[in-house]
Amino acid sequence: MANVLVFIDNPGNALKKSTLELLTLGRSLGETAVALNGELHQGVSATLAEYGVSAVFRPSAQDLDDYLVSAKAAYLGAAASAAGAGTVLLDNSPEGKEIAARLGIRLNAGVITDVVAVDTDGTAHKSVLAGSYTTAARTTTAVSVLTVKANNVTPEPASVASAPETSTIDVPADATTGARITAREQKVASGRPDLSDARIVVAGGRGVDGDFGPVEQLADALGAAVGASRAATDAGWISHDAQVGQTGRTVSPQLYISAGISGAIQQKAGMQTAKIIVAVNKDAESPIFEIADFGIIGDLFDVLPQATEEIKKRKG
């Protein structure tokens, strides 16, 4: 019997850093099992052992990806019951939160999203109202479902590796009803880290005036993800996926570099829990300077390329 169940969705050949964070957090709360969807590759299997996972569950059905959310929630519910899990951990992606939502109703379990830390007694910590409050919350139910934000736990393998047993979970018959995914187009891969998980984000706004080149080049020099304000995505200069803010993506990286963004409240709401904020803007009156740890009043078309060159020089 494991106390903690971690959901891992289609990991491919290697586990993402955010998944390693979930496994590390899970181990701090008890014996950890994994409910996997998708193929179990050799490398992933080895990492699960390194991280001390006691059991790996796999679904009896191969077509969970063909249905929207409900099929994965049904599978995970069955896996949580089989494991006897008191805590289920998922990533904090939009899909992770929705699977958690449906799972919560299936298991009569309280759901807490946007979690940044969990105490051993199950108290979860998060920030709310666009980062203006930090709260502690608990579930009042036998099972807790938590979605955990990336970049808040340092991944650490277990002191002793495990030899997890793999078993199959019968997916409930009602799993494959509901909304069906009839087509899926892969987007062109940028080679950059995912915005929600990235340790560093470089974001551009109205000030880039249609040219994201300097933002992208600085991002690549730093190994960062590229973000954007709503003004920039609405103008069509960059895909909507890059939008950081209240109606876009909420990010919480180690470093957020804001270039040519004034810092309206909706944009600040999406990024003000970043550990360090750097702002570059021509307008000294921009509200972004009120919250920046390091602010540069200047033209991003001068400052960003110079910084990019300097980073390349120092990295040799």
Place this chain on the structure above:
Amino acid sequence: MKIIVLVKHVPDAQFDRHLTGEGYTTDRDESILSELDEYALEAALQLAEARGGAKAGNHVIALSMGASGAVNAVKKALQMGATEGVHLTDSGLAGSDAAATSLALAAAIRHLGTGAPVDLVLTGMASTDGETSLVPAQLAERLGLPQVTFASSLTVDGGRITARRDADTYSETVEASLPAVVSVTDQINEPRYPNFKGIIAAKRKSITTLSLADIGVDPTHVGHAGSWTTVTAAEERPPRTAGTIITDEGDAGVRLVDFLAAQKLL
């Protein structure tokens, strides 16, 4: 078609927002219709209009749950063009988490479906206060309906709905049969402003008030008592303060890298 749109009365994000009282609930002074719900309402109005509007039996019902002020979200929805308004309000609902909220809303939707069934429940992608985005999925699970979430486009043809949604690395086309619960993003449309005619017309539209007894919900299943999560502590974060601000004198890029190096971020 009978479309229910969920509209939430949330604190205006332009002002400082606060948690108050024993349960650390959100202070709802200075509240407005959640911006993200306007997209759901616009989507509903467009679907109804494309089918000949209310005259042809297409009804858009704006439903809000909350204390007395929440009726303002319903009024705004009526001004934009919703045909009817419903305000679910009861002291027993105070402090409901997403699970309790979805239970009450599911009961209200079942209640509104007596007589003519509901074809579609439309919501925003998240509220701009709680921001959990849990309620649409939980509502779908409770009603046993398919959910189509984060739709950036939407078409309804006969008894089927087709939507497009964008994930990080791919875009999906999703299909479901009606009835369904659908949440939409801010990419789906450009919400209309209430015009003078709409504001005048809204004054003549009725708003039905429902209590927990009306929808057959036991007060112990909602509110603080019925919630599955509880906030045990809340602390206002000290506001971020400005750090070093410099003016570019030709070397700001280098100074930026010096700063990053000092913070061990290179």
